[in-house]
Amino acid sequence: MILRLLALLLVLLTAPGAHAQGAVDVPQQLRxxxxxxxxxxxxYAQGHTEQAFRTARSAYLDHFEYAEPPLRVLNPDLILEMEYRFSDLRNGMRDGQPVAELQRVAGDINDSLRKAEGIVSGTGVLAPTLAATGGxxxxxxxxxxxxxxxxxxxxxxxxxxxxxxxxxxxWGGAAALLATVVTWALATYVLSIAPVSRELISAVTSVIAVVILFSLSFFLLQQTDRRRSAEFMRARLGQAVQSGSLLALGLVTFTTxxxxxxxxxxxxxxxxxxxxPVLNSMYLGIGLAALALAVTFMLLFRFGRRLPTARLFPALVGVTALFAVAFVGxxxxxxxxxxxxxVTNLYGRLPTLDPNVSALTGLHxxxxxxAAQALMVLVYAAGYGYVRWSSQRHSPHVAGRLERH
Known part of the structure; x- marks a missing residue:
């Protein structure tokens, strides 16, 4: 608290133009x-090298420097690191470095800017809660x-x-768990050394996640699809059991x-x-989920079908949809x-969220x-309406078949 008060005082006393214009809005300058x-x-990618250099210089001289005084008090090492990174970006443009290399430098700058905004604003309670809930x-x-x-x-x-x-x-289930851990480690390593910018990796990962989440949402809603999936799995199990092959049965379990x-x-x-910055909260959520799954697993194998697991699916659909909307943003x-x-900015026209909350909700x-998030919500609404209409349309036929039998 003392450091924050001192940082605010420094903004008022030392920021360029502070006496004439009042206190500097540090988060706004960082954004x-x-x-x-x-x-x-x-x-730079369009070939306007001189203009790109001037824009990069303006980002540092006309905006970041206004945010430096309070940040020097709170985290001087971060400020020194960012000065070098801004310099690397400008020098790279002047030397004609490849766009991919400059995107990597810009990614480091953007990570540090977000960290700086989190330092000034604080993480609060909502962002860690969202991260833990997601985990x-x-x-x-x-x-x-x-x-x-x-x-x-x-x-x-x-x-x-x-x-x-x-x-x-x-054995098949244990191998699947081990393969999942190995996949996580490999994905983390490959993404860290990939010869493309982290922003592009993040964008592609988000798009793939949205596609899978969207399909999962309606798979969970449609009972017929779930029945078909269960029948397909039973058919594969039947083939494995009839063949007497332990390897085949283990592979069915592994792939499933x-x-x-x-x-x-x-x-x-x-x-x-x-x-x-609230990644630890995500890991806390993962730990709590592991405990909850251990309890659920024991109850499921003890009481079986008597557990009301089907009632969880509507709630899971809602959460899955929220994740998809956030990842789209x-x-x-x-x-x-x-x-x-x-980028068409709406800063100053809309309420400003904590940067960590924005990242976890996708609300930028x-x-x-x-617009992308609004479109995603409309697609979900249309899809949900179609699923309801389809289920109501087929329910009389199902009821008729049951009566005939």
């Missing part, structure tokens, strides 16, 4: 610097699906007293569970980027930072990000 860095990249929900949803699939496999094998078959299922694990890795990669924002999409004050 403007962030957008000018993205603009300079677009100009919990992703693992719990995917883990619950995996637990239900395992329960269905064991239910199918219930009539068989061959203990080797059941052990093959456990690993699909959930792969989705989990993808969603966490997107959420980790959004969590930023972050994906568009990442494309903007990579210089692929223009630009026309492009908000």
């Amino acid at each position: 403007t610097a962030h957008d000018l860095v993205a603009q300079s990249l677009r100009e 919990f929900t992703i693992l719990f949803r995917e883990g619950l699906e995996a637990a239900l699939l395992l329960a269905a496999i064991f239910s199918y094998l219930e009539s068989s007293r061959n203990g080797r078959l059941r052990r093959a299922v456990w 569970i690993y699909r959930e694990g792969f989705e989990t890795v993808l969603f966490y990669q997107a959420l980790a980027v959004a969590s930023g 972050n994906g568009v924002r990442a494309f903007q930072e990579a210089g692929w999409i223009g 004050p630009t026309v492009e990000t908000l």
Whole structure:
């Protein structure tokens, strides 16, 4: 608290033009610097080297420098690091370096700007809560699906007293969990050394996550699709059991569970980027989800179908939809930072959110990000309406078939 008061005093006393214009809005200056860095990249990619250099210089001299005084008190090392990075960006433009290299430098600058805004604004309570909720929900949803699939496999094998078959299922599930951990480690490593900007990686990851989340939402809503999936899995199990191959049974279990694990890795990669300074809260949510899944797993295998797991699916659909909308906003924002999409700022016209909250909800004050999220909400509304209409349309036929039987 003392450091923050001292930082505010420094803003009032030492910021350029502070006496004439009043206190500097530090978060606003940082956001403007962030957008000018993205603009300079677009100009450089279009061949306007001199204009790009001037824009990058303006980002530092006309905006970031106004935010330096309080940040020097709170984190002097970060300020020194950012001065070098801004210098690297300008020098790279002057020396004609490849766009990909400058995008990497700009990505480091944007990460530091966000960190600086978090230092000035504080993380508050909402951002850690959102990160923890996201960490919990992703693992719990995917883990619950995996637990239900395992329960269905064991239910199918219930009539068989061959203990080797059941052990093959456990080995297949354990291998799937191990493969999921390896996939997470490999994905983290590959993304860290990929020869493209982190913004572009984040954008592509968000788009893929949105596509999977969108399909999952309506899969969970449509009972017929879930029945078809269960029938397909039982058919594969039947073939494996009839052949007597333990390897075949283990592979069926592995592929069934690993699909959930792969989705989990993808969603966490997107959420980790959004969590930023509150990443520890995401890991807290993961830990709580692991405990909740352990309890659910024991109850599921003890009470089986008597557990009201079906009632969870509507809530999971709602949470899945919220994740998709958030990832859409972050994906568009990442494309903007990579210089692929223009930026139409709405700063000053809309309420300003904490930067960490913006990253976790995807609510960024630009026309492009908000329009993409609004479109996503409309698509979800239309899809939900279609699913309801389709279920009501087919329910009389289903009821008629039941009466005839």
